[in-house]
Amino acid sequence: MTDWLLLIEVSLAGIGSGGLYAITGLAFVLIYKATKVVNLAIGEILMLGAYVFFGFSAGLALPFWLAALGTVVVAGLLGAGIERTMIRPMLGESPIAVFMLTIGLGSILTGTVELIWGANPLRLPEYLPNQPLFLGDAYVSSKVATAFAIASVVVLIFLALFRFWRGGVALRATASDQAAAYSMGINVPKVFSLSWIIACVTAGVAGMLVGAIGGISPTMGVFGLSVLVVVIVGGLDSVLGALVAGLFIGLLEALAGAYLGGEYKTLATFVLLVVVLMVRPYGLFGTHEIERL
Amino acid sequence: MRIGTAKETYRHDEALFDTPVQRWWLAGLFVAIAAFPFVADAYWIYLGCLVAINIASATGLNILTGFTGLVSLGQAAFMGVGAYIVAWLEINLGTPFFVNLLAGGLGAGLIGILVGIPSLRVKGLYLAIATIAASVILHFVFANWTSVTGGQSGLTMPPATFLGTALDQPDKLYWLIVPVTVLMVLGASNLFRTRIGRAFIAIRDRDISAEVLGIPLLRYKLYSFALSSFYAGVAGGLWAYFFRVVTPESFPLVMSIFFLAAIIVGGMGSILGGILGAAFMTMVPEALKLIVGWLSPWLPDAVALLSPVRTIVFGALIVGFLIFEPRGLAEAWRRLRRFFHLWPFKT
Numbered sequence: 001m002t003d004w005l006l007l008i009e010v011s012l013a014g015i016g017s018g019g020l021y022a023i024t025g026l027a028f029v030l031i032y033k034a035t036k037v038v039n040l041a042i043g044e045i046l047m048l049g050a051y052v053f054f055g056f057s058a059g060l061a062l063p064f065w066l067a068a069l070g071t072v073v074v075a076g077l078l079g080a081g082i083e084r085t086m087i088r089p090m091l092g093e094s095p096i097a098v099f100m101l102t103i104g105l106g107s108i109l110t111g112t113v114e115l116i117w118g119a120n121p122l123r124l125p126e127y128l129p130n131q132p133l134f135l136g137d138a139y140v141s142s143k144v145a146t147a148f149a150i151a152s153v154v155v156l157i158f159l160a161l162f163r164f165w166r167g168g169v170a171l172r173a174t175a176s177d178q179a180a181a182y183s184m185g186i187n188v189p190k191v192f193s194l195s196w197i198i199a200c201v202t203a204g205v206a207g208m209l210v211g212a213i214g215g216i217s218p219t220m221g222v223f224g225l226s227v228l229v230v231v232i233v234g235g236l237d238s239v240l241g242a243l244v245a246g247l248f249i250g251l252l253e254a255l256a257g258a259y260l261g262g263e264y265k266t267l268a269t270f271v272l273l274v275v276v277l278m279v280r281p282y283g284l285f286g287t288h289e290i291e292r293l
Numbered sequence: 294m295r296i297g298t299a300k301e302t303y304r305h306d307e308a309l310f311d312t313p314v315q316r317w318w319l320a321g322l323f324v325a326i327a328a329f330p331f332v333a334d335a336y337w338i339y340l341g342c343l344v345a346i347n348i349a350s351a352t353g354l355n356i357l358t359g360f361t362g363l364v365s366l367g368q369a370a371f372m373g374v375g376a377y378i379v380a381w382l383e384i385n386l387g388t389p390f391f392v393n394l395l396a397g398g399l400g401a402g403l404i405g406i407l408v409g410i411p412s413l414r415v416k417g418l419y420l421a422i423a424t425i426a427a428s429v430i431l432h433f434v435f436a437n438w439t440s441v442t443g444g445q446s447g448l449t450m451p452p453a454t455f456l457g458t459a460l461d462q463p464d465k466l467y468w469l470i471v472p473v474t475v476l477m478v479l480g481a482s483n484l485f486r487t488r489i490g491r492a493f494i495a496i497r498d499r500d501i502s503a504e505v506l507g508i509p510l511l512r513y514k515l516y517s518f519a520l521s522s523f524y525a526g527v528a529g530g531l532w533a534y535f536f537r538v539v540t541p542e543s544f545p546l547v548m549s550i551f552f553l554a555a556i557i558v559g560g561m562g563s564i565l566g567g568i569l570g571a572a573f574m575t576m577v578p579e580a581l582k583l584i585v586g587w588l589s590p591w592l593p594d595a596v597a598l599l600s601p602v603r604t605i606v607f608g609a610l611i612v613g614f615l616i617f618e619p620r621g622l623a624e625a626w627r628r629l630r631r632f633f634h635l636w637p638f639k640t
Contacts, residue, residue, distance in 0.1 A: 038418045086612060086616065089616050090615070090616065093615075093619070095417065095418060096362075096364050096417060096418065096421075097615055097619065099364070099418055099421065100364075100553060100554075100557055100611060100615060101611065101612055101615045101616070103550055103553070103554075103608075103611065104554070104607075104608040104609070104610070104611025104612040104615070105608060105612060106608065107550070107604050107605070107607050107608025107611065108604075108605050108608035108609055108612065109608075110604050110608075111601045111602065111603070111604030111605030111606075111607075111608060112601070112605060113601075114600065114601035114604065115598065115601040115602065115605065119600070119601070225425070225429075228422060228425070229426075232419065232422055263433065263436065263437065266429055266433075267429065267430065267433045270425075270426040270429040270430055271426075271430065273422070273423070273426045274411070274423060274426050274427075274430075277411050277414070277415050277419060277422075277423050277426075278411055278414065281411075281414045281415040281419055291501060
């Protein structure tokens, strides 16, 4: 009986952290869909978001709402800046060059954070509720549950923006056919900026949540590696894929961590990654691109 | 394109070093390499060995990424395979170092083929991510296959011996590391005068066209993976002899990124680029250390700043070269050469 309870508790915790993978994966997919850039720096952007929040809330002692707002603004500015100074000049270069550029970007962000805040792990001020929460008999950390709830709200906002907002429609148009979008009068470079801004804001919010649960450190960017697995498994250009795969990877990591041991966490996800790459290289929900000469 | 070197035969056109001047410079370079340990102090010899090891590995990655167009983030893990094999053989069997190095290279090559198999179906970025997966899995094996790899504490090995002399100091190891590296670099540059090398380049430029022209894609991609990881394995073996402690943390993902950065900075698809890039990227942290040393009277916590500044400079070099000099240091070098070639008639 207790075994079942443990399984349920582990699964709930896994799905909870999977929500964070899902929104970070969403940020990744957004950039990929609109600009065809594989952004390996997403984990570092997330880390920077967490540190900026730390700077506002602990350093400047701002109230939670102001600090969160400030983080969102800074993350948006960062996204716009990255897009304008680094990604725009690479327009038309090979995707692999841009991919490597984002690796360099990740290194710059990590170094900057270490330079400002030091290399030691820090704790964010407590802003998520901390009392234990029970679903039936199963214990759920209320931090994880709240983070999951916030992540779900972010996802809903995201989907609504995509569906109804003018800019979101422009984004989808650009994603499906760049040239056609241009000829219909959509300002494609602006859409590029927009997608980077929204993605960085989303990653920043995810960073605030991840940091609140596990503390912050400059090595938080490793989170990005798991997100990479999420988006590959789900399909690089699929929003639904990112959501489903995010939850699934969170679950898988939690189960592997609980039943096999902590060191098996990344192993399990990466083995899954290899299997998916061998069987369905374009991911579970991704579009299968046909290449012609 | 240089002027004034009319090529009259195909042999001449294919030659590795096509002008007499170039051959003289090359001879000069070899003399300088041979004379280096006699004039330099221990620190510089240490650096020289490190640069040579990195050049060997970067050249291997250049074969795969620069010439075949398959991005790999697993180079450090392949080096790890080579290093572990060499360390294990040296400890348990005590075979001579050239046998160990060869075994390390071949073992890494086999693993490379295994990792390359997904390249049948995936390519480009997906492949790069598959190689990240490979390096995570290999790291797990290094850390958990305790009976062979010694687990987290790793392996500590005795120095290589040559004719009864223990090669335990950089100034002795120099004579092992540098000749091996020179051989490997020459081998790589000759590779691209053969059918296999040309096939690699064809695959990089357009893989479907290459297949139409009669190049079996999977086989050649696997060749490329095998060769590249062979280079990594031998370089890893040299690394093991150089540091003599091999642990799972010796070959992190950052190291793979380092080699990728080295060939980006040096120039992808150019042997010279791999050499320049590896040397440059190895020297930059040392230069930073020097600068920090100078600044320490004015900046009290300069040493604490070193590590983050190094990370930033590392990233900025990747980004800067990709945006402003995508063909890397090799292109800058060629420009310089052209300048002096025509000097003083054109400035």
